Amino acid sequence: MSAAETTMANAQTPMVKAEAVSKSYGSNLVLRSISLEVKRGEVLCLVGPSGSGKSTFLRCINHLETVSAGRLSVDGELVGYRQHGDKIYELHPKDAAKQRRDIGMVFQRFNLFPHMTAVENVMLAPTLLKKGMSKAKLKARALELLARVGLAERSDYYPAQLSGGQQQRVAIARALAMEPKLMLFDEPTSALDPELVGEVLEVMKELAKSGMTMIVVTHEMGFAREVADTLVFMDGGVVVESGDPREVLSNPQHQRTRAFLSKVL
Amino acid sequence: MSDMQSRPAGTETPPAGTGNDTPPEAIKAIKLRHPWRMVLAVVLVVLAVLFIVDAAVNRPVYNWDEVGKYLFDTRVVEAAGYTLQLTVYSMVIAIILGIVLAVMRLSPNPVVKSVAWVYLWLFRGTPVYVQLVFWGLIGVIYKSIDIGIPGNEPWISIVTSDLLSYFALAIIGLALNEAAYMAEIVRAGLLAVDRGQEEAATALGLGWWHTMSRVILPQAMRVIIPPTGNEVISMLKTTSLVIAVPFTLELFTRTTDIAAKTYQPVPMLIVASIWYLAITSILMVGQYYLEKHYAKGIDQRPAPQKPTVETKAVAAVEAEMPPSDHHSGGGA
Numbered sequence: 001m002s003a004a005e006t007t008m009a010n011a012q013t014p015m016v017k018a019e020a021v022s023k024s025y026g027s028n029l030v031l032r033s034i035s036l037e038v039k040r041g042e043v044l045c046l047v048g049p050s051g052s053g054k055s056t057f058l059r060c061i062n063h064l065e066t067v068s069a070g071r072l073s074v075d076g077e078l079v080g081y082r083q084h085g086d087k088i089y090e091l092h093p094k095d096a097a098k099q100r101r102d103i104g105m106v107f108q109r110f111n112l113f114p115h116m117t118a119v120e121n122v123m124l125a126p127t128l129l130k131k132g133m134s135k136a137k138l139k140a141r142a143l144e145l146l147a148r149v150g151l152a153e154r155s156d157y158y159p160a161q162l163s164g165g166q167q168q169r170v171a172i173a174r175a176l177a178m179e180p181k182l183m184l185f186d187e188p189t190s191a192l193d194p195e196l197v198g199e200v201l202e203v204m205k206e207l208a209k210s211g212m213t214m215i216v217v218t219h220e221m222g223f224a225r226e227v228a229d230t231l232v233f234m235d236g237g238v239v240v241e242s243g244d245p246r247e248v249l250s251n252p253q254h255q256r257t258r259a260f261l262s263k264v265l
Numbered sequence: 266m267s268d269m270q271s272r273p274a275g276t277e278t279p280p281a282g283t284g285n286d287t288p289p290e291a292i293k294a295i296k297l298r299h300p301w302r303m304v305l306a307v308v309l310v311v312l313a314v315l316f317i318v319d320a321a322v323n324r325p326v327y328n329w330d331e332v333g334k335y336l337f338d339t340r341v342v343e344a345a346g347y348t349l350q351l352t353v354y355s356m357v358i359a360i361i362l363g364i365v366l367a368v369m370r371l372s373p374n375p376v377v378k379s380v381a382w383v384y385l386w387l388f389r390g391t392p393v394y395v396q397l398v399f400w401g402l403i404g405v406i407y408k409s410i411d412i413g414i415p416g417n418e419p420w421i422s423i424v425t426s427d428l429l430s431y432f433a434l435a436i437i438g439l440a441l442n443e444a445a446y447m448a449e450i451v452r453a454g455l456l457a458v459d460r461g462q463e464e465a466a467t468a469l470g471l472g473w474w475h476t477m478s479r480v481i482l483p484q485a486m487r488v489i490i491p492p493t494g495n496e497v498i499s500m501l502k503t504t505s506l507v508i509a510v511p512f513t514l515e516l517f518t519r520t521t522d523i524a525a526k527t528y529q530p531v532p533m534l535i536v537a538s539i540w541y542l543a544i545t546s547i548l549m550v551g552q553y554y555l556e557k558h559y560a561k562g563i564d565q566r567p568a569p570q571k572p573t574v575e576t577k578a579v580a581a582v583e584a585e586m587p588p589s590d591h592h593s594g595g596g597a
Binding site: 062064093094097098099100101102103104105107109111112113114115116117124125128129158159160171174175178 | 473559
């Protein structure tokens with residue numbers, strides 16, 4: 001397996017590669033040997049019942065959770081670990097943080113910083129981590145991102161003054177501020193009132209169109225059908241079925257997939 | 266605003282349901298009466314007046330002339346200054362040290378964690394008075410502070426009592442004790458911040474320090490400040506114990522010393538109390554403004570939770586056009 005682990009990133013390397021990834025909390029196995037690949041520019045939707053391990057898998061990709069077995073790499077680099085010969089070393093927190101900068105994440109509960117305005121939320125990471133850029137330029141870029149998610153006029157609002165959909169769009173702009181090569185969405189619309197879901201999905205659709213590589217954990221089957229290149233159905237910590245979303249949604253091969261889809265569609 | 270529908274005057278409200286654009290009639294209820302509140306207030310005022318008159322006329326031991334004479338006595342004013350300095354310096358040190366200790370206790374590093382735990386155990390487990398006596402004796406226990414390799418001639422040697430005045434020792438004693446309590450207050454504040462905040466900061470690629478200083482601590486401050494205000498006021502009064510060091514120039518000891526000469530303890534107690542109250546009042550004003558500052562973004566009223574025009578603006582962005590039908594709110 002060591003031969004396969006090259007740190008060189010090139011166009012052929014998949015953006016995300018999971019080989020037999022497992023994760024357990026004590027004796028509780030939540031991910032069992034997940035293997036999948038996400039190519040550059042691909043949009044992958046992860047669906048499945050709650051507790052199926054899809055969010056855990058997503059959190060493993062940017063090392064918010066550690067993988068207990070298998071290999072998980074982003075852009076050819078192991079996540080959270082470093083391989084030298086046959087040995088695997090834990091990554092120093094500083095290097096782990098550096099890896100995360102290239103991966104944007106959007107949470108179910110937005111997790112905006114409530115003591116900062118929308119534009120300050122977007123600016124925070126670049127201000128601290130992109131040295132040598134002037135404050136004015138950083139702000140201009142942040143405003144550009146807010147305009148991209150349709151919130152240029154709300155830049156000076158605090159999160160508490162924004163609706164759920166607006167907050168989530170600010171969160172997307174914030175995640176984009178570090179110019180990530182991969183975006184992770186953890187049920188981005190599940191905490192929203194139904195009438196606010198559309199505006200967030202609209203922004204995500206735009207992002208997908210612009211060529212961003214995205215992994216989306218979602219219950220929005222319409223979105224998956226329309227935007228995803230691949231749909232992965234997980235249950236009980238394993239990938240039950242994956243493939244073209246239209247295919248999987250209209251003609252599921254497995255009983256478990258059928259049972260799940262019959263409840264959500 | 267002037268072209269809003271005219272509101273009917275209160276007295277001439279038309280019956281409900283006549284016009285579509287008239288607002289419903291306002292409720293004009295007869296206010297609930299609270300006669301007992303009035304009775305209680307009157308009783309209390311009468312008692313207070315009786316007490317004051319009695320204190321002014323029948324109790325010569327209060328000796329209000331003496332109070333007036335010493336209230337702004339140079340020695341007393343100076344002593345109040347020392348008390349204020351002791352409070353401020355020791356609290357500043359205690360807050361900084363408390364934050365450090367709280368962060369240490371929450372650190373993943375077991376060594377650092379244990380150090381913080383032992384510190385808390387020691388400084389919370391012994392009375393502040395005992396600690397102050399210890400600090401006063403430090404010059405006797407450790408006659409000089411030596412820097413060098415143990416067993417050899419020290420490179421630098423300083424006589425402890427030259428380095429540390431009683432004033433400095435009093436501050437150290439108060440601060441180190443208070444830091445243990447502040448650490449627990451700060452820890453509670455840090456734990457009160459939603460875990461999602463740390464996760465969001467981590468996911469952005471912020472390191473531990475940035476996450477703490479920019480995301481967690483500023484939000485924890487809102488929880489930390491009210492009990493800290495309490496601690497400051499408590500500290501103001503604890504300064505009266507520094508006689509244990511012995512530092513004798515603060516308010517309580519100074520007024521007691523004066524009373525020992527005039528044989529009139531009660532007026533001097535009143536003088537000291539007036540000063541303590543005055544300083545406390547000033548500190549409370551400061552606390553109010555601090556609380557207001559850190560409530561930023563929390564007390565904001567939420568705007569209407571409805572989809573806004575911006576929903577459509579996404580479509581405009583799609584066509585690479587700025588939303589032009591609104592004034593751009595982009596500026597600072």
